[in-house]
Structure formats: structure tokens, C-alpha cells
Amino acid sequence: MSDGYNFRQLKAAILAMSKATDWETARKEWALVDIIEADEPETCLCGHFPIVEICAIHNRVTGHSTEVGNVCVKRFLGVRSDLIFTGIKRIRKDPTKSLNADSIAFFRQRGLINDWEYGFLQDTMKKRNLSLKQMGTRKRINLKVLGAVSRRGLQAN
Numbered sequence: 001m002s003d004g005y006n007f008r009q010l011k012a013a014i015l016a017m018s019k020a021t022d023w024e025t026a027r028k029e030w031a032l033v034d035i036i037e038a039d040e041p042e043t044c045l046c047g048h049f050p051i052v053e054i055c056a057i058h059n060r061v062t063g064h065s066t067e068v069g070n071v072c073v074k075r076f077l078g079v080r081s082d083l084i085f086t087g088i089k090r091i092r093k094d095p096t097k098s099l100n101a102d103s104i105a106f107f108r109q110r111g112l113i114n115d116w117e118y119g120f121l122q123d124t125m126k127k128r129n130l131s132l133k134q135m136g137t138r139k140r141i142n143l144k145v146l147g148a149v150s151r152r153g154l155q156a157n
């Protein structure tokens with residue numbers, strides 16, 4: 001299409017790396033496993049350029065991995081990865097802010113935050129007036145999350 005997101009091209013590329021041969025089954029073999037912030041714009045599997053918020057996806061059946069942008073991951077996996085990136089930018093700017101629901105769920109699935117931290121983040125998500133101890137905990141978890149976000153490119157650290 002004119003917006004540069006060629007969904008047919010994405011489907012063909014994903015099907016080639018899947019076990020199932022029909023799209024509705026094949027797409028269910030895939031999961032979002034990592035998010036990467038790129039300094040240099042890259043091209044999505046669908047042909048769209050530029051993407052700087054990269055989603056690493058993995059096929060649990062065939063073991064293949066690949067990367068797509070936010071728009072495609074949403075269309076094909078139904079995951080709002082764009083909201084995860086928004087959540088990360090928010091706490092990077094101010095680590096006293098809370099992570100959003102999409103980020104919390106994603107980092108729990110990835111195993112970065114444990115059950116207790118998951119519960120804590122949910123309980124305190126909407127709270128502005130945290131105790132000193134709670135604020136310390138929030139910041140500690142936020143810094144752990146920021147440290148785990150993959151970056152790619154010249155400014156990577």
C-alpha cells in the first residue's frame with residue numbers, strides 16, 4: 001500500500017519461517033520476545049522504512065527469529081508494542097513515574113520482573129503519593145527495566 005506497509009509481503013516472509021502453512025495458524029506460533037531501540041533506522045519485513053522501534057519475534061515451533069516494527073507486530077500478533085516503548089520513554093525521562101500496563105505485562109512474561117514486583121507495580125501504578133520505601137522500590141525496578149532494554153547503534157551503551 002502507499003503507506004509502505006505491505007502486509008502481503010510480511011505474511012509471505014512469516015509463513016516461510018513458520019511450520020503451519022495457513023496464516024491464521026502460523027501467526028499463533030509467534031511471540032514477541034524482545035524490544036530494541038535502534039539509533040539507525042531499519043526496514044521492516046513488510047518493506048516499511050524507517051523503523052527505529054524494533055520488535056524481536058520468535059517462532060516457538062520452528063525456532064526461527066526475526067524482527068518487525070510496531071505496526072506489523074500489532075497487526076499480526078495483536079501486541080501493542082508501541083505502548084511498551086512509550087512506557088520505557090516515560091520512565092527514562094523520569095524514573096519516579098510508573099510503568100504502564102503493557103510494559104509491566106511484557107517484562108513479566110520475559111521473566112525480568114518477578115511475581116512480587118509484578119504485583120507491586122500493578123498496585124502502585126495509579127498512585128502518585130508513594131511512601132519513601134515504595135518510591136525506592138519503584139525506582140529500583142524501573143532502572144532494572146531500563147537496563148534490560150536492548151539498544152542498537154552508535155549511541156548504544
Ligand SMILES: [Zn+2]
Nearest residue numbers: 044046048072
Ligand atoms: Zn512492517
